[in-house]
Amino acid sequence: MRLRDENKRFAIREKALEMIVKDGFDGLSMHKLAKAAGVSPATIYIYFKDREDLILQLYFEESIRMSDATLKNFDPEMHFEEGLRVQWLNRAAYCLQHPQRMYFMEQMRHSPLHDKFREFGTPFVVAMKTFVSNAIRRKELVPLPVEVYWSIAFAPLYQLVKFHMGGKGMPGTGNFELSEPLIDQTLELVLKALKP
């Protein structure tokens, strides 16, 4: 029996991500991917059922990697302000350190392929829900639906990251670099909105 070479799987995975980030899903062809990963086209089909399965597995693994990074040093029992700050810093750090992975995720999330993905993430979602209901119970956070909370709490951060990654802010505004003071400034405003 010959064992699978996980390095090969990894190479396929990483090159696929690179290609998607560079040229979109359009740009991901199995032939080109095989060449880039130093592997025969048929080999890809040992590790992945087909092209769609490859993309979906990629997305699944990146989702886990991302939510792990998000929950670092985070505890749902934390006080609201502290917990939100930890999450902001975690998310910002991950985005800035792994712009490619981030861009892949965003591309995936906004593509029809995303619908074929079975949402998982129970541990992550559970942690978030606990955190929010704790905060409301302690009157550290105004009571609101989870979606409204999420919109106010995190959408601004990701929008800043998009400005940063696009290399430019508002069209015509020139370059925009996301710095720690800028993150702090925005977080303060978000807290102002969310705290009673």
Add this chain to the structure above:
Amino acid sequence: MRLRDENKRFAIREKALEMIVKDGFDGLSMHKLAKAAGVSPATIYIYFKDREDLILQLYFEESIRMSDATLKNFDPEMHFEEGLRVQWLNRAAYCLQHPQRMYFMEQMRHSPLHDKFREFGTPFVVAMKTFVSNAIRRKELVPLPVEVYWSIAFAPLYQLVKFHMGGKGMPGTGNFELSEPLIDQTLELVLKALKP
């Protein structure tokens, strides 16, 4: 001389948008598009230079349509709270009335194709900048960089729209429908963050 049939151009345009929304950029093939639009493949190349040009023109026209809708009943000289409210209602109405066009725009914005697009939008951007600097001068808005302003002011709205369009809110939360009270509630929090 035979005149161009603008109905044909329109049919190609609309079907292309539908196909992209349904199956992503991957799903847009010139043959299938021609068939869907009731036209010969060669005809497409009379109206558009090539596949990429078709997508880029589509994006350009949708951008204009969207910013026009956004600026309806809006005047940069408005007071901050009123102006922001008008924009929120305009944007929300457009998103809810044209979910397909909205989804196309979001898909485009998060794809590598977006980089090949030359930003235009001067009238729109000028109006927004005037509005913001007016608001700051009148002390109706805390002073902050445009990108930070934008992140707080509009990212939450678009996140709500995404929840709404995805048919579900937070993963595992079940369905989420964007209603006017919900929009108002979120806008109030945004205003709380932005007003001095």
Add this chain to the structure above:
DNA sequence: CAAAAATAAACGAACGTTCTTTTATTTAAA
């Protein structure tokens, strides 16, 4: 040796685009 990994080669289908021809419409001479 057995069994799975890995490959090269090949498959038909589909791709984006172009070539050639036909059709529709305008222009202007008769």
Add this chain to the structure above:
DNA sequence: TTTAAATAAAAGAACGTTCGTTTATTTTTG
């Protein structure tokens, strides 16, 4: 007012290429 030249739109078939995937075979390793 008729008719024919001129022109661009439109169509259909075809181009060579590349696509995703599979088959037949060889290589590697437990």
